[in-house]
Amino acid sequence: MAKDKLIGVDLGGTTIKFAILTKAGEIQQKWSIKTNVLNDGANIVPDIVESINHRLDMYQLDRDRIIGIGMGTPGTVNRELGTVTGAYNLNWTKEQQVKTAIEAGTGFNLTIDNDANAAALGEAWRGAGNNDAEVSFITLGTGVGGGLVANGKLIHGTAGAGGEVGHMVVEPNGYLCTCGNRGCLEQYASATGVVRLAQDQAEEYVGVSTLKKMIDDGDEVTSKIVFDLAKQGDFLANQVVNKVAYYLGYATATISNILNPSAIVIGGGVAAAGEYLRSRVEQHWTTYAFPTVRASTRVKLAELGNDAGVIGAASLANQ
Amino acid sequence: MAKDKLIGVDLGGTTIKFAILTKAGEIQQKWSIKTNVLNDGANIVPDIVESINHRLDMYQLDRDRIIGIGMGTPGTVNRELGTVTGAYNLNWTKEQQVKTAIEAGTGFNLTIDNDANAAALGEAWRGAGNNDAEVSFITLGTGVGGGLVANGKLIHGTAGAGGEVGHMVVEPNGYLCTCGNRGCLEQYASATGVVRLAQDQAEEYVGVSTLKKMIDDGDEVTSKIVFDLAKQGDFLANQVVNKVAYYLGYATATISNILNPSAIVIGGGVAAAGEYLRSRVEQHWTTYAFPTVRASTRVKLAELGNDAGVIGAASLANQ
Numbered sequence: 001m002a003k004d005k006l007i008g009v010d011l012g013g014t015t016i017k018f019a020i021l022t023k024a025g026e027i028q029q030k031w032s033i034k035t036n037v038l039n040d041g042a043n044i045v046p047d048i049v050e051s052i053n054h055r056l057d058m059y060q061l062d063r064d065r066i067i068g069i070g071m072g073t074p075g076t077v078n079r080e081l082g083t084v085t086g087a088y089n090l091n092w093t094k095e096q097q098v099k100t101a102i103e104a105g106t107g108f109n110l111t112i113d114n115d116a117n118a119a120a121l122g123e124a125w126r127g128a129g130n131n132d133a134e135v136s137f138i139t140l141g142t143g144v145g146g147g148l149v150a151n152g153k154l155i156h157g158t159a160g161a162g163g164e165v166g167h168m169v170v171e172p173n174g175y176l177c178t179c180g181n182r183g184c185l186e187q188y189a190s191a192t193g194v195v196r197l198a199q200d201q202a203e204e205y206v207g208v209s210t211l212k213k214m215i216d217d218g219d220e221v222t223s224k225i226v227f228d229l230a231k232q233g234d235f236l237a238n239q240v241v242n243k244v245a246y247y248l249g250y251a252t253a254t255i256s257n258i259l260n261p262s263a264i265v266i267g268g269g270v271a272a273a274g275e276y277l278r279s280r281v282e283q284h285w286t287t288y289a290f291p292t293v294r295a296s297t298r299v300k301l302a303e304l305g306n307d308a309g310v311i312g313a314a315s316l317a318n319q
Numbered sequence: 320m321a322k323d324k325l326i327g328v329d330l331g332g333t334t335i336k337f338a339i340l341t342k343a344g345e346i347q348q349k350w351s352i353k354t355n356v357l358n359d360g361a362n363i364v365p366d367i368v369e370s371i372n373h374r375l376d377m378y379q380l381d382r383d384r385i386i387g388i389g390m391g392t393p394g395t396v397n398r399e400l401g402t403v404t405g406a407y408n409l410n411w412t413k414e415q416q417v418k419t420a421i422e423a424g425t426g427f428n429l430t431i432d433n434d435a436n437a438a439a440l441g442e443a444w445r446g447a448g449n450n451d452a453e454v455s456f457i458t459l460g461t462g463v464g465g466g467l468v469a470n471g472k473l474i475h476g477t478a479g480a481g482g483e484v485g486h487m488v489v490e491p492n493g494y495l496c497t498c499g500n501r502g503c504l505e506q507y508a509s510a511t512g513v514v515r516l517a518q519d520q521a522e523e524y525v526g527v528s529t530l531k532k533m534i535d536d537g538d539e540v541t542s543k544i545v546f547d548l549a550k551q552g553d554f555l556a557n558q559v560v561n562k563v564a565y566y567l568g569y570a571t572a573t574i575s576n577i578l579n580p581s582a583i584v585i586g587g588g589v590a591a592a593g594e595y596l597r598s599r600v601e602q603h604w605t606t607y608a609f610p611t612v613r614a615s616t617r618v619k620l621a622e623l624g625n626d627a628g629v630i631g632a633a634s635l636a637n638q
Binding site for chain 1: 451453467469470472474475476477478479480481482483484486487488491498499500503569572573574576577578579580581606607608609610611612614615616
């Protein structure tokens with residue numbers, strides 16, 4: 001029987017998402033299970049194996065049709081050895097042998113990469129990237145990650161740090177980052193970065209603002225609240241969003257000037273602010289993009305939402 | 320007879336350099352001719368053809384042994400069509416059909432790319448890059464150019480502007496650039512940029528300085544003079560070099576954070592300042608490089624000098 005199906009796995013700290021896809025990247029079945037991080041995350045790999053085997057039986061899918069499994073994971077990935085280290089949200093503090101365990105348990109080949117790279121491949125293949133060979137992806141969540149596709153391939157770099165766009169310095173001598181440097185993009189454009197900017201600007205702001213009142217009252221402020229208030233015309237919130245958009249515009253322009261992708265795609269939770277955010281980022285991006293780049297690269301929103309991870313992961317198995 | 324020789328051509332505004340190389344990139348013969356830019360540069364392509372044919376006869380090299388010709392050229396290159404536009408230092412203002420003319424005149428296949436990309440390939444293959452698949456190259460001359468190799472291939476981007484590192488904005492709202500944007504690296508780290516920085520800083524400087532005296536006297540100041548005076552302890556010159564090193568350190572760190580190459584290689588005329596410049600660039604680079612990048616990427620000086628162009632050009636024919 002011809003091999004014509006891919007399995008994509010998107011391993012996250014809360015849920016593990018699975019999908020069975022055609023070779024062309026169409027999702028045919030999709031499911032998820034809770035991530036069991038107890039016991040140093042020792043159940044995670046067995047849970048993945050069991051869930052895949054169970055679903056293949058349930059769907060009565062001939063195992064000979066499976067080309068392989070691709071998986072995106074948090075942490076630092078050794079793609080050759082198939083190991084993962086430092087995936088703290090999985091409680092995987094020590095090195096985990098993921099590839100051999102999943103291959104032994106399922107009988108399929110496993111290809112792994114980090115989650116931001118998998119999502120980038122997904123958007124490049126079936127999302128905003130339109131299957132182009134030159135696509136850059138930036139994801140704004142708790143942190144800021146990225147995945148860069150050039151000549152049709154992910155850029156991993158010499159030690160796997162290629163695409164670490166969250167740690168581009170956008171404000172020399174700016175906020176201290178968890179990485180030890182100052183002024184990393186992550187400190188200004190992640191969900192926590194947006195809130196931090198709001199708190200800082202609230203201190204200096206003296207006008208009327210619901211956002212300022214919330215912060216002064218000690219209410220919990222999220223990046224979503226900041227964006228929602230900005231859309232409603234709150235002056236301070238608007239100022240914060242403009243600052244976030246400046247840093248994102250500057251950073252995406254720098255990525256664009258270096259790689260000249262056909263699209264620089266913005267995804268992740270913060271990007272849920274949608275066209276409101278995109279158009280403002282693009283405004284700043286236009287200021288810093290080289291003319292040829294301005295004419296050939298597009299600033300786009302991610303299109304696949306939560307499916308980017310499983311689709312991109314599946315594409316790993318397709319190579 | 321087995322094909323085992325490459326021809327590399329480095330087309331410049333003053334000279335055209337040629338070399339015959341082994342498949343492994345060893346130069347066996349090297350020569351150059353003056354670039355005749357008269358007559359809208361109409362003689363350039365015929366001169367290249369004639370020079371190659373003449374030398375092959377002179378060396379009595381069997382033409383069947385030639386794998387092909389690779390050429391680096393100024394201007395905007397259409398690699399598929401083999402055309403060049405906007406090579407102003409050659410007086411090629413209109414589109415030039417280079418590939419078909421050289422192929423017809425020599426009987427060999429021609430592959431072309433822009434000169435910075437060719438030099439990058441040369442350094443990546445046989446120079447400071449040690450034939451690694453991940454090498455970034457930045458060249459500091461009249462302008463600032465670059466070539467980026469990832470996964471063993473040049474990054475051209477969707478419209479050929481990949482690697483335009485001279486137009487990364489390193490100083491938002493900084494000096495106006497010829498490209499129309501403000502604060503491009505080229506305005507701070509090219510030979511003319513160094514002089515401009517010196518002139519600007521001289522205006523504000525009130526201490527004793529040979530550099531200041533030269534500028535105030537209207538003497539011609541070059542970037543070489545600025546570096547030489549800095550080495551001799553001139554306070555103002557030292558301040559200028561430190562500023563240049565800051566911008567270069569910041570820009571190379573950003574490139575490194577995005578691509579995580581094994582080496583970021585600095586070449587071109589300004590890099591003739593050697594280890595004196597490199598070590599100062601590295602100092603600033605260290606401040607802005609992501610920890611994993613700091614541990615795995617190296618800031619290096621180019622090693623091939625003027626040969627980078629012909630060697631890299633030859634490698635184009637080897638693919």
